[in-house]
Amino acid sequence: MKRFVCAPSGSGMSEEAWALAETTGAAWVGNDAAAHITLLRSTVEQELAFGMEQMGVPVPDMRARIRDVAGRWGLTTLLQRDPSKLSTGQTRRVAIASALLRNPDNLVLDCPLDGCDMDATRALVQVVDSFPGDVTIFDRTWNHLADLCDVESRYPEGVGLNPVAGAEYDSPAELSQSSDGDSLPAHTPVLMINDLVVERHAFTLGPLSAVIPRGITHIAGLNGTGKTTLLLALADLIEHSGRSQQAIRSDSLEPTQPLRYGWAPTSMDTSFSAKTVRDEIAIGSTLRNADALIEYCGLQDVAGVHPLDVASSERRIVSVACALARGPEFLFLDEPTVGLDVYGYRTLERIMRGFVAGEIHNVLCTHGGDTLGEPKSVVWTCHNGPYSQLSDYRLVL
Structure with missing residues (x-):
C-alpha cells in the first residue's frame, strides 16, 4: 500500500x-x-x-x-x-x-x-x-x-x-499567481556579472556574464549546476575571478564599494547563534529592526524561543528575516522554500514582493529603524516550478 x-x-x-x-x-x-x-x-x-x-x-x-x-x-x-x-x-x-x-x-x-x-x-x-x-x-x-x-x-x-x-x-502551486493589476518592474539593470569564474569543490562555474534587473530574479538550473555557488559569489563570500577584482557591482554604487545585501543560506540551522529569535534577527542590526520584522513576518509567537526549537517552516522565515535585518539593497535567498508548509509559502511570497516594492524598508523606517539603501532586487533559487513563477525574471545556468 x-x-x-x-x-x-x-x-x-x-x-x-x-x-x-x-x-x-x-x-x-x-x-x-x-x-x-x-x-x-x-x-x-x-x-x-x-x-x-x-x-x-x-x-x-x-x-x-x-x-x-x-x-x-x-x-x-x-x-x-x-x-x-x-x-x-x-x-x-x-x-x-x-x-x-x-x-x-x-x-x-x-x-x-x-x-x-x-x-x-x-x-x-x-x-x-x-x-x-x-x-x-x-x-x-x-x-x-x-x-x-x-x-x-x-x-x-x-x-x-x-x-x-x-x-x-x-498547495504552493496555487499560491504564486500574481494578483490583478500586478505588473513587471521596469527592466532596469541593478547587478552586472562580468566573466565570473568560480572553482569550488571540483566544480567550475563560468565564465558567466549576465545582468540582474530590478525585481525578483529566479536562478534556475538542475541540481549541481552552480546556483548556490553563484549566490555565494554575488555575496563575495567565496573566491572568484573575472575581468576585475569586483566582477559584480550595482549600477548605483562605486565599483570598489561592497554590495549591500542580505543572505539566507539553504542550511539555515548552522547559521543560528543567538538564544532567541529576536536576538538572532538583531545580530548586525538593532532590536528596533528585529521587532519590526518579527511583526511583519508573523513571528510574534516565537520571538522568545531559541531558533533551533522553532518548527522548520517558521525557522525558514526566521532565516529570511535575519537577511532583511539591516534593510539591504539586495536579498539573496538560496532554496528558501525548503522546509516550508503552505502558510510558510504564503509568508515568503509576501516578504519577497514586499521587499522589491519597498514595503519592508518603509516598515523599518516607521519603527525608527535603519536601512542600508533603496531595495533593488531579490535573487533566489527554487526547484518548485509553479511557485518559482512568481519571479519577474529568470536566469538559467
Missing part, C-alpha cells in the same frame, strides 16, 4: 515518520538529507556502498547495484566526488539511493522533494510507483507524489487531527 500524509510544519509529522519506520522496520529517509551522509567515506561511490557493506553484500553485487542506481538517480558523474560537498538536491539523491540499495521491504520518506530538481523528482516518482512494498510519504505541502498513493490523508491542524478533503487544503 502507498500512503501520502500531509500536515503543517511543527505538527509532529517527522516524529510520526520516524516512529512508523521504527515500528515497521522500514527504510527511513528523513527531511535532513545531510544527516544520512555518514562522513566515514571519501567518495559518493563508497558512501553508497556503506549500507551494503554492513549487510555483507558481495563486492560484485554492490558494484552492479551502485551502477544501476547511479544511472537512475543521475549520480554517475558524482561517484568520485566528496559526499559532504554536494548540493542540497544531490545530497538528497544520495540519501534516498543509499536507502534503496539495501533492498528494504518498506519505505518511509519525510518531505522527499525538498531541494530536488525535475530529474530527481521523476526518478523518485518511478521509485514510488514501482516499489513492491509499502511506501509512506510525509510532506508539509500537497504535491504530485500523492497521485501515486492509494491512501491520501490531509491534516491541516496536525497529524491525526480532523482530516479534510483534497479540495479544502491547497
Whole structure:
C-alpha cells in the first residue's frame, strides 16, 4: 500500500515518520538529507556502498547495484566526488539511493522533494510507483507524489487531527499567481556579472556574464549546476575571478564599494547563534529592526524561543528575516522554500514582493529603524516550478 500524509510544519509529522519506520522496520529517509551522509567515506561511490557493506553484500553485487542506481538517480558523474560537498538536491539523491540499495521491504520518506530538481523528482516518482512494498510519504505541502498513493490523508491542524478533503487544503502551486493589476518592474539593470569564474569543490562555474534587473530574479538550473555557488559569489563570500577584482557591482554604487545585501543560506540551522529569535534577527542590526520584522513576518509567537526549537517552516522565515535585518539593497535567498508548509509559502511570497516594492524598508523606517539603501532586487533559487513563477525574471545556468 502507498500512503501520502500531509500536515503543517511543527505538527509532529517527522516524529510520526520516524516512529512508523521504527515500528515497521522500514527504510527511513528523513527531511535532513545531510544527516544520512555518514562522513566515514571519501567518495559518493563508497558512501553508497556503506549500507551494503554492513549487510555483507558481495563486492560484485554492490558494484552492479551502485551502477544501476547511479544511472537512475543521475549520480554517475558524482561517484568520485566528496559526499559532504554536494548540493542540497544531490545530497538528497544520495540519501534516498543509499536507502534503496539495501533492498528494504518498506519505505518511509519525510518531505522527499525538498531541494530536488525535475530529474530527481521523476526518478523518485518511478521509485514510488514501482516499489513492491509499502511506501509512506510525509510532506508539509500537497504535491504530485500523492497521485501515486492509494491512501491520501490531509491534516491541516496536525497529524491525526480532523482530516479534510483534497479540495479544502491547497498547495504552493496555487499560491504564486500574481494578483490583478500586478505588473513587471521596469527592466532596469541593478547587478552586472562580468566573466565570473568560480572553482569550488571540483566544480567550475563560468565564465558567466549576465545582468540582474530590478525585481525578483529566479536562478534556475538542475541540481549541481552552480546556483548556490553563484549566490555565494554575488555575496563575495567565496573566491572568484573575472575581468576585475569586483566582477559584480550595482549600477548605483562605486565599483570598489561592497554590495549591500542580505543572505539566507539553504542550511539555515548552522547559521543560528543567538538564544532567541529576536536576538538572532538583531545580530548586525538593532532590536528596533528585529521587532519590526518579527511583526511583519508573523513571528510574534516565537520571538522568545531559541531558533533551533522553532518548527522548520517558521525557522525558514526566521532565516529570511535575519537577511532583511539591516534593510539591504539586495536579498539573496538560496532554496528558501525548503522546509516550508503552505502558510510558510504564503509568508515568503509576501516578504519577497514586499521587499522589491519597498514595503519592508518603509516598515523599518516607521519603527525608527535603519536601512542600508533603496531595495533593488531579490535573487533566489527554487526547484518548485509553479511557485518559482512568481519571479519577474529568470536566469538559467
